[in-house]
Amino acid sequence: MSSSRFITLEGGDGSGKSTQAKRLVAALKTHGIDALGTREPGGSPGAEDIRHLVLNGDPGRWDALTETLLMFAARNDHVERTIKPALAAKRWVICDRFTDSTYAYQGAGHGLARETIRRMEALVLGDFRPDLTLIFDLPVEQGLARTKGRGKEMRFESFDTDFHERMRDCYLAIARKHPERCIVLDAAADEDTLAEAVWNMIAKRFKLG
Numbered sequence: 001m002s003s004s005r006f007i008t009l010e011g012g013d014g015s016g017k018s019t020q021a022k023r024l025v026a027a028l029k030t031h032g033i034d035a036l037g038t039r040e041p042g043g044s045p046g047a048e049d050i051r052h053l054v055l056n057g058d059p060g061r062w063d064a065l066t067e068t069l070l071m072f073a074a075r076n077d078h079v080e081r082t083i084k085p086a087l088a089a090k091r092w093v094i095c096d097r098f099t100d101s102t103y104a105y106q107g108a109g110h111g112l113a114r115e116t117i118r119r120m121e122a123l124v125l126g127d128f129r130p131d132l133t134l135i136f137d138l139p140v141e142q143g144l145a146r147t148k149g150r151g152k153e154m155r156f157e158s159f160d161t162d163f164h165e166r167m168r169d170c171y172l173a174i175a176r177k178h179p180e181r182c183i184v185l186d187a188a189a190d191e192d193t194l195a196e197a198v199w200n201m202i203a204k205r206f207k208l209g
C-alpha cells in the first residue's frame with residue numbers, strides 16, 4: 001500500500017481540478033498515505049519562476065514553440081527536483097496538470113504540431129508517465145464562467161471559446177487513446193460529489209481500504 005504513485009489531474013480552466021487535487025492529498029493523508037501536492041507549470045523554485053514568465057503578460061507574448069519549450073523547461077526541473085525525489089522517498093505525488101496540458105493548450109489550442117510536443121516529451125521525460133490521470137470534463141462555457149473574477153494569471157483564460165473547445169476535445173481524445181491511464185470525470189458535479197467520485201476511483205484502482 002505504501003508504494004509510491006504519480007497521479008495527475010487535468011482539465012480546462014474552471015474545471016475544479018485544483019480544489020480536487022488538494023482534497024485528494026488530504027484524503028490520502030487521512031488514510032495514512034504520505035502525499036505531496038504539486039502543480040504545473042511550477043512545483044520547484046525554478047519552475048515557479050518560469051510559471052511567472054509564462055502566465056503573465058500579453059496573450060501574444062510567446063509564440064507556441066517558445067511557450068512549449070518554457071513548459072518543458074519547467075517540467076524538467078519539476079520532475080528532477082521535486083517529483084522523482086518524492087517518489088523515491090515512497091511518497092505519492094498528486095500533480096495539478098502535467099504533459100497532457102501541453103497537448104491540450106499548446107497543441108490543440110495554439111496549433112503546435114503534436115509530433116513536436118511528442119519529441120520534446122520523449123527528450124525530457126523518456127518513458128516517465130503518470131500512473132493515473134484524472135480528466136475533469138466540463139462544457140467550456142461553464143468552465144469559463146467559473147474563472148470570471150479570478151484576479152491573476154489570466155493570460156490563458158483570455159483566449160476565445162473555440163480555443164477552449166479544441167482543448168476539451170483534445171483531452172477527450174487523449175482519454176480514448178490511453179484508457180489504461182486516463183479516467184474522465186463529470187466536473188459539473190458539485191465539489192463534494194466529485195471528491196467522493198475521485199476517492200472511490202483511487203481506492204478501487206490502488207486497492208486502498
Ligand code: TMP
Nearest residue numbers: 013040041071097098101102105106156
Ligand atoms: P492552472 O490555472 O491550472 O494553475 O494552470 C495554469 C495555466 O497554464 C492554465 O491556463 C493552463 C496552462 N498550461 C499550459 O498551457 N501548458 C502546460 O503544459 C501546463 C502545465 C499548463
